[in-house]
Amino acid sequence: MANKQIDVIVVGSGLAAYMTAKHLSERMNVMIFTKLTKQNNNSNLAQGGIAAAIRSDDHWVHHFEDTIEAGVHHNNRDAVTILTMEGPRAVQSIIDEGMEFDYEPSGKLSFGHEGAHSHRRIIHAGGDQTGKKIMEFVQKRVNVEMKENETVVQLLAHDNTIYGVQTIANDGSRNVYYAPSVVLATGGAGGLFYYTSNDPSITGTGLAMAYEIGAKLVDLEFMQFHPTLFSIGGKAVGLISEAVRGEGAYLVNNAGEQIMKGKHRLEDLAPRDVVARVIYKEIQKGNRVFLNISLVENFMSRFPSITSLCKQYGISLEKNLIPVVPGAHFFMGGIETNIQGETSVEGLYAVGEAACNGVHGANRLASNSLLECLVFTKRVAECIMRKGSVVENIQLVRNNKNTPYSPYFPLPKKREIQQKMMDYAGIVRTEEGLLTLKRWLQQYERAWEFPLQYEQKEDIEIAQMLQLCFLIVQSALAREESRGAHYRADFPYVKNEWEQKKVITCKYESQLV
Template identity: 50%
Template sequence: MPNADVLIVGSGAAALQAAEKLCHQKNVIIFTKRTRYDGNTNMAQGGIAAALAADDRWEWHYEDTMRAGCYHNDAEAVAYLVRCGPEVLRQLLEEGMAFDQDESGLSLGQEGAHSQRRILHAGGDATGANLLRHMQKRVEGRVRLIEHEMVLEIIVQDGICLGVATRGENGEIRHYYAPHTILAAGGAGGLYEFHSNNSTITGDALALAYRAGCELVDLEFMQFHPTMLYVDGRCAGLVSEAVRGEGAFLQNSSGEQFMKGLHEQQDLAPRDVVARAIHEQMLQGERVFLNIAPVEKFAERFPTITALCRHHGVAVEEALLPVVPGAHFLMGGVRVDLDGETGIQGLYAVGEAACNGVHGANRLASNSLLEGLVFGERVGRHILQKPDVQAAPCAPAPQRGSGRPLPAKRDIQQRMSRYAGIVRTEESLLQMKTWLEECLEEEAYGTLPYESMTNEEVTVHNMLTAAWLMTRAALQRKESIGGHCRLDGITVSGPVAPIILTKQSRQLAGTGGKA
């Protein structure tokens, strides 16, 4: 018997947008492994990009998105995103979503690689938190949102998704069945030592989808945000690109503004360019700072960042914020079409967990929340047109593991940063891959003995699996493009073929885990 019409794994912008479209006609359950506020949406300092200004055009937003993505984007997906974006935002405004205003109306900010001021913010640098609460209110009382319950496995039988297996705080494993399941559990920033993501974002969606038999695509394209606050050798939080959009600039400890002459857009160059420039400065022994002196009323414009700095003992009055690049956004993910279909009947993916090609090799700033809103709505509408066909489930067979000890999370993060980080080589990637395959149990490439594992152990195993998939993709991608930089690779300026990974391709290769 089905427990619901639709199950949604994840509780961010994409999940809630899909849920809002569905909950008026369907019984919807949302799962989140911690609380409803633990996710990247709540942490998003940046805004939402859309061609809303009278002197802006969606065609310009389209071209900016394609250029930032190195033209590896799916053109149809990009056109849909930028054409639908303004209408989706107008709907939020009509509902009472409070975006920031100035004397002329909506306050539109500038961010890297955008040719126009088109970024909407809410609460200065707290757009994500404001959007999340607005969207939670839209579905309040209409959906069942289950907190502190981790999805362990997607249940697939004869090529059909039947639902999910979960475990909550009491340790009880439950099976939920539904005709439709949406994977919206975010990306994989938490696989790295320095990252901007919520601590719950550990590649779960990639591991779940891989074990279910989905295709995964373009996992080598990890975007590193150039400016993470760097205190006492650790990443303390994100410093939004909007700060540079308001006039701040990068300099090294010698006072050199090193982005000048490096790129035509200087400090507002695409994120991969800026992140690698900072990385190069650090390799030369320089410290890197964001000079915020040109930003008027910084504390008023960026209250979240100001509070973050003060909490960590960084004086904004001195105008120099120490920064370091950190993993931020995964352009690749579960391969889907524009309706979120994965290729497994009844299973969909949306948001950062998915890849429909909209971001190409490098995401344009402030297109992530927009993607969740636009394609979350499209997936919801698509499911409303699908029949609710539920196959009779069989009891899942228990899986047995060898009990091999798992590494610590920090060990995985440090190794990924060192061997599969901002810049890569075949040698470093092979080192990473070899270590990961020593950690992974042979049988667990396709199944997971979650009955004999704690939720924390499942999380670590998901991290290993996601890291292994991303490292394999990075090894296969010989070209340097967008978020993927191979020091020993070739540079290209146009589209490249996608890198697709599946359980089946590994089995066909017959390489015993070494594919």
């Protein structure tokens, strides 16, 4: 193993990872790891924009109220205050640095409207290419060492204190990198589900590794399902941004009926969980669902990425109908952090979708995720810099927990896991379905308890996926109500009292090597 020492290790390649590195790099030595390339992240795929109360007729309090309502009052109100109050300043900061957003012919910023927002406050770049544009902008301004195609497979900790990571490179070599601070910006867990808008690399392994060393995970039952993934041949092949509905598109079934009529006061711009369930019920009836774009002006210039996707798969925009299906999109749960990104393990931080500071509650408000990255990465970096960088001498101890078994315990295929999660822990859940999934997962318990028994990083990933799936199922069973993105058909109503977040703690007190 190669021994390399740095100040801060950042795991991930999206906006949260890059913005954290950007803030830290002027004063600290930072290294970024990503399992594939710097393009493989959800930020790069983000079609929606950035929500911020910038317009003169808007106010951060309105944005705060919308975020709380979408989150079904399960939010951490302090975190929401920080997001919505500091958001305009964070957006203005990158504009001042040269980030170019879309403008009206009059020269004013162009503001879009998305579901559950009371005001037009969404700014975009390149139409529906906001994520790609902002990633290109930030990547050019970050000068740190980046290890692409080197997968972090284990976090190293002793006495509840982080001291580094173990990785596997594409050639199979394993390396240890020591650092007193590790930031997980690994994204959410959309890749656990068959239908997803996420990059294939986003499978929740960062959360599973954090759990292994004792970090607290929270709100794992809250997976947001985006209502409108582009559906071709029974597969989800891309995302149709909510901004399309914000500009006048509406959902219809194959009989031409507007399916959101009478389902919610906001109809097609209702919160995502509501729209996703309506579409799900239509599909369960045997109907197909389409997005009718006939009322959207200048669709092709306004949404170039979606236009390109439609042309790629032979969908004629002249018919004004785009086939859609709901799929896993954004994970509100994650590694529990405070508003500085600190976890329950000393020196371990989490930010972006991997983290859960409570800002999104039970259901994320549209276009709050990129804003979250801009606001909270600065706080994480400031916290790390305040604490400084000191690597202490640590006595390394071999732990039998990581001793390989022979033969290795057999694993299911990744697609089988994703289909099971979609069927039993997806948009509509029941106790019966969740218990069925729990029993199926339990047969692989020996695999997830010893993920490093496997030599191939792909097998380690599957073992870690199984672990996180089990924890999600446990959380979904424990919440006997329907709240936000978590919908139980056997408990369809929100309870009157606001329940506290449930915390899952690791069964291991420490993780040694």
